[in-house]
Amino acid sequence: MTEAPVSRSGQTDAMESSPYGLHRVVEPVGVLPQQAWRLDPDPRPWPDEVVVDVERLNLDAASYRQLREAHISGAAVRHAVLQIVDERGKMQNPVTGSGGMLLGTVREVGPRSPLGLRVGDRVATLVSLTLTPLRITDGLVDWDGASEQVPCRGTAVLFGRSIAAVLPEDLPEALALSVLDVAGAPALTDRVVRRRVAAFGRAPAVCVLGGGGKSGSLSLAAARRAGAGRLVAVVPSEAEAGRVRGVGLADEVVVADARDPLGLVAALGSRVDVTVVCVDVAGCEHGAVLATADGGTVVFFSMATSFSAAALGAEGLAADVEMLVGNGYVPGHAEFALGLVRSEPGVRALFEARERQTPLV
Structure with missing residues (x-):
C-alpha cells in the first residue's frame, strides 16, 4: 500500500485542511487565523495552499505609524517587526491589531489550490498579514525602518479562501503594491x-x-x-x-x-x-x-x-x-x-x- 505523502508537522495529505486556515492556528485553537495569537508558518503546503517567496512587505499605515512613534530609530522599528513575526508567525501589530500585505513570487502550488496561481507568478496578496502565516529569513537587513515598504526575504502561505493579484506589467512594483494595499x-x-x-x-x-x-x-x-x-x-x-x-x-x-x-x-x-x-x-x-x-x-x-x-x-x-x-x-x-x-x-x-x-x- 502506498502511503500518503508527508505534509507539515508529520501530518499527511490525506488529512483535511481548512480553506479558512484553521489548520494553521497554533493558539488559541479553534479561532480563525486573524484572531489567533500565533500561526504555524511552515512553508510546506497543504494540498489547497500556495507558498510564496516573499520579496516585500507593505505595512499598513496605522501599524507603521504606531511603530514609528513607539521606537526612536529605524533599527528599533526593524527589531520590533522581527520580534512580532517571530513570536506570532504572522505580522500583526499587537497595539493596532493590523498588519498590511506583501509582494512575492509563487514557490509552490498545492494540487487542490483553487486560487488559479502558477509557480513563478509574481503576486501581491489581497488578504491581511494579520492572517497570513509568515517567516522572515533575512533579518530584514535591507530595510532601514524608514518606510512602510519593507524589503524582505522569507515565505508566506495562502489558504484556499485567500486572494491574490498577479502584478501588472505596466506599473512599477512598489507603486502597484501600495495601490493594492488599499484597493x-x-x-x-x-x-x-x-x-x-x-x-x-x-x-x-x-x-x-x-x-x-x-x-x-x-x-x-x-x-x-x-x-x-x-x-x-x-x-x-x-x-x-x-x-x-x-x-x-x-x-x-x-x-x-x-x-x-x-x-x-x-x-x-x-x-x-x-x-x-x-x-x-x-x-x-x-x-x-x-x-x-x-x-x-x-x-x-x-x-x-x-x-x-x-x-x-x-x-x-x-x-x-x-x-x-x-x-x-x-x-x-x-x-x-x-x-x-x-x-x-x-x-x-x-x-x-x-x-x-x-x-x-
Missing part, C-alpha cells in the same frame, strides 16, 4: 456614492478624511467618478493641502484636525452626505459622525478606528447616520484601484510623492 477603499466608496445617487437622484456631498494619503486619494477619485457633487479633502497640514490642491482631486481642501469634532465641522462649513475615513491616527470617530448630515453615511476605512467609540459616540450625539466598516474586499477591487492610478494622473502623483518621503531616520 478596498475606492471600490467601497464607489459603491456607496453610486447607491446614494440612485436612491436620491442627486449628486451627494462627499468628504474624505485623510484625503492626501493612499486610500484617501483613491477614494476622492472614486467618489468623483461615481457622481459626487461637492468633494472635500480634509488633511492635517498646509504642506499636504498644497499637494492635494496641486493635483486637483477635490473641489475643496480643508486643513483640520479630524480628532477635533467641533473644529472639523467648523472648517467644513456644512455637513456632507458621505464621509470616508482614511486617517492613520486614532480618535477621529466623533469628528466623522458630526461631519455627516442626518441620513448620511460614514465609511470607516481606517485600522485606527475604535468601532465602539464610533457606535456609542453616534448614539450620544443623536446622530442618524449609517456607519459602514470597510473590510478591504469588494469584488473587482484590485483592478478598479489599479485603473484609477492608470487613468488619474493626480492620484499617481500623490502615490509617487509619498514613496519619495522618508518619515523616519
Whole structure:
C-alpha cells in the first residue's frame, strides 16, 4: 500500500485542511487565523495552499505609524517587526491589531489550490498579514525602518479562501503594491456614492478624511467618478493641502484636525452626505459622525478606528447616520484601484510623492 505523502508537522495529505486556515492556528485553537495569537508558518503546503517567496512587505499605515512613534530609530522599528513575526508567525501589530500585505513570487502550488496561481507568478496578496502565516529569513537587513515598504526575504502561505493579484506589467512594483494595499477603499466608496445617487437622484456631498494619503486619494477619485457633487479633502497640514490642491482631486481642501469634532465641522462649513475615513491616527470617530448630515453615511476605512467609540459616540450625539466598516474586499477591487492610478494622473502623483518621503531616520 502506498502511503500518503508527508505534509507539515508529520501530518499527511490525506488529512483535511481548512480553506479558512484553521489548520494553521497554533493558539488559541479553534479561532480563525486573524484572531489567533500565533500561526504555524511552515512553508510546506497543504494540498489547497500556495507558498510564496516573499520579496516585500507593505505595512499598513496605522501599524507603521504606531511603530514609528513607539521606537526612536529605524533599527528599533526593524527589531520590533522581527520580534512580532517571530513570536506570532504572522505580522500583526499587537497595539493596532493590523498588519498590511506583501509582494512575492509563487514557490509552490498545492494540487487542490483553487486560487488559479502558477509557480513563478509574481503576486501581491489581497488578504491581511494579520492572517497570513509568515517567516522572515533575512533579518530584514535591507530595510532601514524608514518606510512602510519593507524589503524582505522569507515565505508566506495562502489558504484556499485567500486572494491574490498577479502584478501588472505596466506599473512599477512598489507603486502597484501600495495601490493594492488599499484597493478596498475606492471600490467601497464607489459603491456607496453610486447607491446614494440612485436612491436620491442627486449628486451627494462627499468628504474624505485623510484625503492626501493612499486610500484617501483613491477614494476622492472614486467618489468623483461615481457622481459626487461637492468633494472635500480634509488633511492635517498646509504642506499636504498644497499637494492635494496641486493635483486637483477635490473641489475643496480643508486643513483640520479630524480628532477635533467641533473644529472639523467648523472648517467644513456644512455637513456632507458621505464621509470616508482614511486617517492613520486614532480618535477621529466623533469628528466623522458630526461631519455627516442626518441620513448620511460614514465609511470607516481606517485600522485606527475604535468601532465602539464610533457606535456609542453616534448614539450620544443623536446622530442618524449609517456607519459602514470597510473590510478591504469588494469584488473587482484590485483592478478598479489599479485603473484609477492608470487613468488619474493626480492620484499617481500623490502615490509617487509619498514613496519619495522618508518619515523616519
